[in-house]
Amino acid sequence: xxxxxLVKVENLYRYYDDNCVxxxxxxxxxKGEILGFLGPNGAGKTTTMQMLSGNLAPSAGQILINGIxxxxxxxxxxxxxxxxxxxxxxxxxxxxxxxxxxxxxxxRVPHNKRLTARNLAKxxxxxxxxxxxxxxxLSKGYRQRVGIAQAIIHSxxxxxLDEPTVGLDPIQIREIRSLIVELGKEHGVILSTxxxxxxxxxxxxxxxxxxxxxxxxxxxxxxxxxxxSTSLLLVCRHMPEPSVIKALPDVNKVELIGxxxxxxxxxxxxxxxxxxxxxxxxxxxxxxxxxxxxKSLEQIFVDLTTADETSALAPIQERAA
Amino acid sequence: xxxxxxxxxxxxxxxxxxxxxxxxxxxxFIIAWVFLIQVDNFLxxxxxxxxxxxxxxxxxxxxxPVFSTASVILLLVVPIMSMRLIAEERRSGTLSLxxxxxxxxxxxxxxKYFGLLLFLFIMLGFMTLMPLSLAIGTHLDYxxxxxxxxxxxxxxxxxxxxxxxxxxxxxxxxxxxVSSFGLLLMLWIISWAGSGDERYSxxxxxxxxxxHYASLLRGSFNTTDVLYYLLFIITFLVLSIRRLDAYRLxx
Numbered sequence: 001x002x003x004x005x006l007v008k009v010e011n012l013y014r015y016y017d018d019n020c021v022x023x024x025x026x027x028x029x030x031k032g033e034i035l036g037f038l039g040p041n042g043a044g045k046t047t048t049m050q051m052l053s054g055n056l057a058p059s060a061g062q063i064l065i066n067g068i069x070x071x072x073x074x075x076x077x078x079x080x081x082x083x084x085x086x087x088x089x090x091x092x093x094x095x096x097x098x099x100x101x102x103x104x105x106x107x108r109v110p111h112n113k114r115l116t117a118r119n120l121a122k123x124x125x126x127x128x129x130x131x132x133x134x135x136x137x138l139s140k141g142y143r144q145r146v147g148i149a150q151a152i153i154h155s156x157x158x159x160x161l162d163e164p165t166v167g168l169d170p171i172q173i174r175e176i177r178s179l180i181v182e183l184g185k186e187h188g189v190i191l192s193t194x195x196x197x198x199x200x201x202x203x204x205x206x207x208x209x210x211x212x213x214x215x216x217x218x219x220x221x222x223x224x225x226x227x228x229s230t231s232l233l234l235v236c237r238h239m240p241e242p243s244v245i246k247a248l249p250d251v252n253k254v255e256l257i258g259x260x261x262x263x264x265x266x267x268x269x270x271x272x273x274x275x276x277x278x279x280x281x282x283x284x285x286x287x288x289x290x291x292x293x294x295k296s297l298e299q300i301f302v303d304l305t306t307a308d309e310t311s312a313l314a315p316i317q318e319r320a321a
Numbered sequence: 322x323x324x325x326x327x328x329x330x331x332x333x334x335x336x337x338x339x340x341x342x343x344x345x346x347x348x349x350f351i352i353a354w355v356f357l358i359q360v361d362n363f364l365x366x367x368x369x370x371x372x373x374x375x376x377x378x379x380x381x382x383x384x385x386p387v388f389s390t391a392s393v394i395l396l397l398v399v400p401i402m403s404m405r406l407i408a409e410e411r412r413s414g415t416l417s418l419x420x421x422x423x424x425x426x427x428x429x430x431x432x433k434y435f436g437l438l439l440f441l442f443i444m445l446g447f448m449t450l451m452p453l454s455l456a457i458g459t460h461l462d463y464x465x466x467x468x469x470x471x472x473x474x475x476x477x478x479x480x481x482x483x484x485x486x487x488x489x490x491x492x493x494x495x496x497x498x499v500s501s502f503g504l505l506l507m508l509w510i511i512s513w514a515g516s517g518d519e520r521y522s523x524x525x526x527x528x529x530x531x532x533h534y535a536s537l538l539r540g541s542f543n544t545t546d547v548l549y550y551l552l553f554i555i556t557f558l559v560l561s562i563r564r565l566d567a568y569r570l571x572x
Binding site: 055 | 414417419421
């Protein structure tokens, strides 16, 4: 097995009574990767994270953390994990310092290294000034940071963050994201979210999970490729004639979307922008705007999660072939 | 080591809330009241007692009633202290901090248990100081006093273990408190049943916490009684560990 593989999940299943929440999940996390776990509510993200962190036992399948089975040797495996649940597990009656000290003890940080570990975690999470404050007096953003500090205090190989930016304001979200990118340099990070731009700005690999199944698993570049434009937005001063544009080479379809606005569809790799622009200028329609339209992550997400199962599984099969 | 870390945190957390201080103060006040009444009574009857053969001494007359009143009050108080142990952590989601740390379920349960027990022993220590203060003016039967303290200590251990187990069953601390109180009271008075029936009464008497405590208070140290409490404690601790483990498997 590759030494760089931090987390290896094989055929993971989880049932709640008869309800199958996670089925046949397989994936790997390598060192230096930030893995984005995407899915609609109730897709099984949190369940998967709870299983990875040892809070929940899988019904079937295997989880290897750093090559250690989490069921066989839970203590050794858990020592390599830092976990931030959806709701940060904070004791409101403690100060930030007391709390982090306790977390360091629980994670078996040696006595003489606790202070350094605590200071480092506080510094990385921007909590330097907050040491003496009671957790109950902190704002939501700072609590979230304490939650992250708790997860990284023993510098674990794997950091698992369950929706770390939920409920934060835009500035805090940006700070937390840059912190996650920072973490990704030294640790392997698994991040769950249903905010799509977050994945685009932070993650190096994306997994989309729907109804407990993995429907997409690729590097971010693969996702970007899927988002490649297949349409152009054309805005002119005078009303262009759709039939003329339709007759141009490489144009598949022309859609009238407003007064003097057209959407021109084409097949990938055959961008007709150049000929289109020449044609519009030749006819004197007064070119105002010609923009390639990107397929948003939202669209891909909706395509993947609403498509029937066979076509949804296609990308994985393609990759396997 | 990890057990100690969790226990110490638990104890510190208890003292961070006003509840622990309040309980300590109220209990101390009530026990002091009972203690003073007993001292007063003893002084009243001391002259007549001195003539009797085999008369009860200071320890019997004062320490035993104080300890037996304390046991009834603690029956009420321990469920209030134990209710939050696991229930609160499950409700606020902080249990996952312990569960995702490299700590076993046994360590979590023992840590929680000893944390509470430490608090109860501090309370017991303050209570013992009152009869002990009589040593300034008179001679005490230390054997009997020790037996009483041991009995109350074991009783507290048993209360705490049952409270801890009930606390693992629910996410509502108040529900845990009421249920623990019900369970403890039931075990307390179980010997009332079958008092007439020759066949069953030994069983009920063995199950009753009161009977085992009473014999220790009298100063008779029976291994049966001590074993009863130890078995009681171990049973509920094992049940708690099993219960917590089960939450990982099924929700």
